[in-house]
Amino acid sequence: MIFARFLLAGAMAIAGSPLLADPLPSWNDTDPKAALLTFVESVTDPASPEYVTPADRVAVFDNDGTLWAEQPVYFQFLYAMERIGELAESDPSILTSDTLKAAAEGNLEAALSGGEAALLEIVNVSHSGLSVDEFQDNVAGWLDTARHPVTGRPYRQMTYQPMLELLSYLRDEEFETYIVSGGGIHFVRAFAEEVYGIPPENVIGSAGKTRYAVIDDVPTILKDAGLAFIDDKEGKPVGIDTHIGKRPILVAGNSDGDFAMLEWATAGKGARLGVIVHHTDAAREWAYDRNSHVGQLARGLDEAPARGWLVVDMAQDWKSVWPGR
Template identity: 65%
Template sequence: MRLISLIVVLVLSTGAAFSDSLPSWNAGEAKARILAFVDAVTDPKSEDYVTPAERIAVFDNDGTLWAEKPVYFQLLYALDRLKEKAAADPSILTSDVLKAAAAGDLEKVAESGEEGLLEIVMVSHSGLSVDEFQKDVADWLGTARHPTKQMAYTDMTYQPMLELLRHLRDNGFTTYIVSGGGLHFMRAFAEEAYGIPPEQVIGSTGNTRYEVLNGEPTILKDPGIAFIDDKAGKPVAIDSRVGRLPIFVGGNSDGDFQMLEWATSGDGPRLGVLIHHTDEQREWAYDRDSHVGKLQRGLDEGPGRGWILIDMARDWGRIWSGSTN
């Protein structure tokens, strides 16, 4: 790791080194450490060199690659569909969180966290085929607008993170999404939005089954949750789906803590980053007391573990992919 430290010093002292790689990032320690890490692990002469096959990078989605306020975007989508189904059949509202969702009580829904989100999604979309579901998601994303920002949701991806994903891939990394969000929801847009293909998206899953309908082999979405890809579930999912310990891992909340803890515990060079939402003017400012994207343990323990806390207000010159702000 000595070479990485030397490169950080060089970048901070020159200010101009690697400036074109992450143009939406402001000069500073966060940018310098990231670039130094990538440079060191890709230099065959470096003591920290990592072969391309082992250059695995994993990222959370909500709050890390795109925004997550006032609630997860997948939930806003699911609320629209749940209301439609409940109007036709009120008996589907079998829990308090489902009743709150149908009534539009976003505060109560937000308090339910990832598990509440998944319950709403699984109920609102059971009975659809995977293909039908993903087409419906894509159609919704093409027309829906954020309730307060009035932006298309796909314009609310973070430009600095798009640049980071591209920079990693340009340097031989394979990039994965590892998120508590629904697998099929994210697969509907991840390749177009992030350049991450469906097979490199890992998420929470509902029950599914295979059936031949009208002569067509079909995967159907059924009620119920099969796996929640959050907290301790994330390392388990990475182990089963990727089979390698990541060397670069990014998140934004305590739901990502175990993923960062596990990935950065291995031998050799490793880097963990946490997006700290500090920009009330351009985005939102939240951490310890937030129902969505709560960041407490990461703030307290992250720096001592060598993780980078990326301060959005300080470290990012631009926030959104869909605007210059």
């Protein structure tokens, strides 16, 4: 099995190179770290039969639950609720439903009670009527001041230090890194380069409807209500193919929303590695998988061993979770 080969070689490499700088210092010296190191070494060593040229070293990462936290709900949804509240202050007539009223009041439970339809209604109202530039400036401003409702940390600090190290390590080894998120493409682009070192053109995400217009002599892209593309589940490999045009050789996710992306990427020829971040750490983060309202992980957890996918146990495999801790 590919995973077993990577693991054995990785353990030997680590044991034989004690003086090399550790590219993943926030990872415990457990099997997943060894497998990651070995995979990267095998595809970047020109003498290796698994060697991959830099042009084909593509690595893609889900965002929510993989690069930063997603509890108690996706951060973009929390932004959308606050945005509804701000809009309602100047124009209460926008609150045309119980869902929108709950969002304006900050009542998360009531706002979520309507399921996916309610979420889309809140996103439609909060994300439309702005230019792309205005929207991304608004998101950046929100990130400057907003705090996570449980930890009190700024959202930019709700990222996972081990994954930041992995991104940096891959880029040092001439990988091109991408985000493939179910979240909105313009929302993620507002912070991805600053937080992850991933430029806007390397962000793939769900997209609302947009249109071109010239406003006050300024050529502008406007955000309208409605969805153009959902970058989740089977949409993720479609998004990768559309934007990148090749299968990644490393793909990381945390939920069954990432299953199709993992399945498609690791079905390609040559060396491939699928990675699943398993949320098992109730003390430092959250513990959830099969029955979670976000980040549900069941099929991926069941099928990962047979498919050779790497399951990262957050409690066992990470020395630290958050930056600076």
